Amino acid sequence: MKVLILGGGVIGTTSAYFLAKQGHDVTVVERQENVALETSHANAGQISYSYSSPWAAPGIPLKAIKWLLSKHSPLVINPRVSTETLKFAYRMLKNCNHNSYNINKGRMLRISNYAKECLSEIEQDTKIEYEQRKKGFLQILRTDRQVLDTKKDIAVLEQFGTKYKVLDVDGCLAVEPALKHVEHNIAGGLQFEDDATGNCFKFTNELQKKCLELGVNFEFNVTASALKVENGKVSAVKTCKGDLMADKFVVAMGSYSAQLLRPVGIDIPVYPVKGYSITVPILNDEDAPQSTVMDETYKVAITRLGNNVRAAGTAELIGYNLTLSEKSRATVRHSVESLFPHAADMSDDHFWTGLRPMTPDGTPVIGKTPISNLFINTGHGTLGWTMSTGSGKLIADIVSGNETAISLDGLEMSRYPYADKVT
Numbered sequence: 001m002k003v004l005i006l007g008g009g010v011i012g013t014t015s016a017y018f019l020a021k022q023g024h025d026v027t028v029v030e031r032q033e034n035v036a037l038e039t040s041h042a043n044a045g046q047i048s049y050s051y052s053s054p055w056a057a058p059g060i061p062l063k064a065i066k067w068l069l070s071k072h073s074p075l076v077i078n079p080r081v082s083t084e085t086l087k088f089a090y091r092m093l094k095n096c097n098h099n100s101y102n103i104n105k106g107r108m109l110r111i112s113n114y115a116k117e118c119l120s121e122i123e124q125d126t127k128i129e130y131e132q133r134k135k136g137f138l139q140i141l142r143t144d145r146q147v148l149d150t151k152k153d154i155a156v157l158e159q160f161g162t163k164y165k166v167l168d169v170d171g172c173l174a175v176e177p178a179l180k181h182v183e184h185n186i187a188g189g190l191q192f193e194d195d196a197t198g199n200c201f202k203f204t205n206e207l208q209k210k211c212l213e214l215g216v217n218f219e220f221n222v223t224a225s226a227l228k229v230e231n232g233k234v235s236a237v238k239t240c241k242g243d244l245m246a247d248k249f250v251v252a253m254g255s256y257s258a259q260l261l262r263p264v265g266i267d268i269p270v271y272p273v274k275g276y277s278i279t280v281p282i283l284n285d286e287d288a289p290q291s292t293v294m295d296e297t298y299k300v301a302i303t304r305l306g307n308n309v310r311a312a313g314t315a316e317l318i319g320y321n322l323t324l325s326e327k328s329r330a331t332v333r334h335s336v337e338s339l340f341p342h343a344a345d346m347s348d349d350h351f352w353t354g355l356r357p358m359t360p361d362g363t364p365v366i367g368k369t370p371i372s373n374l375f376i377n378t379g380h381g382t383l384g385w386t387m388s389t390g391s392g393k394l395i396a397d398i399v400s401g402n403e404t405a406i407s408l409d410g411l412e413m414s415r416y417p418y419a420d421k422v423t
């Protein structure tokens with residue numbers, strides 16, 4: 001069967017890998033000159049099964065107001081908000097209650113835990129290297145208030161059977177010895193030993209080479225502009241290089257997926273939530289993080305990737321704007337400088353921005369659409385790198401008509417009653 005995948009980020013590439021392994025004739029259409037040059041390019045590198053949680057949580061609306069008033073805010077909202085932004089914010093607010101949070105977290109954990117199995121399968125099959133480290137994830141709490149607040153988080157972790165350790169300051173230093181320079185800035189931490197880190201860009205590039213070996217065709221510098229639907233099926237994708245035909249089509253265009261789907265009557269609520277990262281060369285090995293540290297105060301994740309420190313954060317609601325904001329750069333830098341002051345050469349920071357393809361409930365949209373040969377694999381938001389391998393295998397099974405290894409309940413677009421305008 002001929003399958004066309006639109007988008008060559010980490011999600012499109014993992015989808016291509018598993019579809020090709022199942023024997024299909026796969027083509028990936030990507031507007032950039034290579035894979036993983038948009039959101040999958042320089043993310044925080046967390047492979048964070050245990051930390052899989054929706055941003056829409058009880059208490060977030062109040063926190064958001066406080067953040068917006070602080071100097072180094074993890075949240076930025078463009079004062080000239082569009083209708084799209086308002087719609088997204090409203091839908092997200094509707095998920096900020098205990099019941100929705102528990103449902104959404106359960107769905108996210110289901111796909112993340114499956115992704116762990118699928119990543120291990122890829123590692124065994126391909127032996128690819130991507131600066132991976134399996135040394136866990138440490139959430140750093142700077143204040144006693146944050147330590148107290150984790151009691152609520154712990155109740156949720158218990159409920160979902162997530163393995164964790166509550167650490168005092170000495171415990172944090174044992175896991176991340178470089179924090180010894182800033183002991184006074186730390187009140188405690190939560191550690192997730194099963195989590196990992198890795199370079200998503202390197203992984204996607206290495207996996208693309210394996211895809212080529214499996215016969216996948218990559219069409220780079222090709223932009224898809226529309227889906228042609230005839231007799232209830234997609235007959236072709238219109239691109240800048242002409243129409244491309246296939247038996248089945250998978251939309252994996254990250255934040256841009258909704259724009260392609262809307263004209264054919266599919267209205268999934270995927271909104272671009274902008275984030276920033278800096279990558280700085282490590283100066284002193286022993287003063288750098290061992291794995292990923294999440295600075296809870298500024299919501300900045302600080303990771304070691306090879307010889308670099310990568311730090312990423314900020315959620316900016318400003319549409320498809322990719323301008324680099326110096327204010328956000330200052331926030332990310334401040335977090336690194338206050339936790340790992342001697343780790344890296346901060347004068348040499350590579351500053352980057354990307355658009356997280358976010359859904360209001362935090363869960364990706366994976367599966368069938370009302371158009372019989374059209375499928376979606378997008379909306380992975382803050383955790384697309386973590387979930388990519390599970391999503392890739394899942395969509396391959398769905399497209400092939402196989403039984404899926406995990407339940408699709410709550411992962412498909414049918415969970416949004418307003419999304420289907422086709423029927």
Ligand SMILES: Cc1cc2nc3c(=O)[nH]c(=O)nc-3n(C[C@H](O)[C@H](O)[C@H](O)COP(=O)(O)OP(=O)(O)OC[C@H]3O[C@@H](n4cnc5c(N)ncnc54)[C@H](O)[C@@H]3O)c2cc1C
Nearest residue numbers: 007009011031039040044045046224254275383384385386
């Ligand atoms: C600052 C930041 C930090 C993050 N940190 C983490 C983390 O630590 N851990 C984690 O798990 N996740 C993290 N994420 C999220 C993760 O990076 C994303 O969820 C993931 O990269 C999304 O992958 P994707 O393939 O869906 O999107 P993309 O990587 O954006 O891929 C979509 C592709 O589609 C292509 N495309 C778009 N439109 C068209 C078109 N019309 N025609 C042809 N091609 C098109 C694009 O060029 C792009 O290559 C982070 C994100 C950000 C922004």
